[in-house]
Structure formats: structure tokens, C-alpha cells
Amino acid sequence: MELSNLDTLPNKTIVKHLGLVQGSTVRAKHAGKDLLAGLKNIVGGELKSYTELLNEARDEAIRRMVQQARATGANAVLNVRFSTSNIAAGAAEVMAYGTAVVVE
Template sequence: MLLSSSDTLPGYRIDRHHGLVQGSTVRAKHIGRDLMAGLKKIVGGELFGYTELLVESREQCVQRMTEQAEAMGANAIVAVRFSTSSVTDDAAEVLVYGTAVSVSPLKPGESALS
């Protein structure tokens, strides 16, 4: 599955739009991560536990979005965007969305607009 944050894919022509696809997850903080984060607030530095949590969340969201696009018959997703929001004091949602499309490689000298 090809993914792009732009509305196009260089070297490919969009043949068909399948529609909006999305993937999301809501994750709660872990008490151990909270304790370490509290200590880091005192001395400063990256909150590795939370960084890891967000990386895992984004990967899971992309996987869910990709599965939805594949079920629609798409082979690419364009205009991919990420969003996060607080659900409660202890949980956050990560959302990824985009437009599922079918693309084909451009032939030499061919324009994506043709």
C-alpha cells in the first residue's frame, strides 16, 4: 500500500477514488510511565514511555486504515493526515485518515493529468 501526505503520488496516475478511510485507537496512560514522566518533569528530557506509546498508536492506526483501504480495492492512500485528541485526563485518541485510491505507474513521457 502506497501512502502519501500529498494529494498525488509522484510517478503514478490516480485511476479511481474509493473514498475516505480512517484508523483510530484510544490509549490510556500506564502507571509506570506516569511515574517515570513525573521524574522526567523534574530533571527534564524526553518522555520515552510516552514517545513509545504514541509510535505504537500511530502504527496501529495506519494498519487499520490500510486494511480498510485494501478491503475497498485500493492500492494507495493519498492526503494522509494524523490527529490526536484527549478523551480523558488519562487517555488520548490517535486518528489517521486519508483518501483511498487506485493508482497505476506513469509511462515514460506520460503526465498524471492525461
């Protein structure tokens, strides 16, 4: 499966447009990690536990988007974008979405 944030793929021709596909996941932070992140916030620096959490969430959202694209018969997803939103205190959704196509 080819993924691109462009609306075309160089040296490829779109032969079929299959529509919007998306994948999402909602993740919550671990209370212990949240406490440590709060302490880190006082002294500054990267909140590595949050970085790791968001990387895992993006990877899962992409996997689910690709799974949906494959189910439509696509071999590429173009115009891939990410969106995040807070769902509840301590929980956030990460969504990956794009246009499923068949390219040659």
C-alpha cells in the same frame, strides 16, 4: 499499499477515487510509567515512555487505515494525516486518515 501525504503520487495516475478511510486507536498510559514521567518532567528531557506509546498508537492507526483501504479495493492512500485528541484523563486517541485511491 502506497501511503503518501501528497495529493498525488509521482509517475502514477489516479484511476479511481474510493473516498475517505481512517483508522484510530485509544491508548492509556500505564500508571507506573506516568509516575516516572512526572519525575522526569521535573528534571527535563524526553519522556521516552510517552514517545514509545505514541509511536505504537500511530502504527496501529496506520494499520487500521490500510486495512479499511484494502477493503475498498484501494492500492494507495493519499493525503495521509494524523490527528490526536484527549478522550479521558490519561487516555488519548490517535487517528490516521486519508483518501483511498486506485493508481496505475
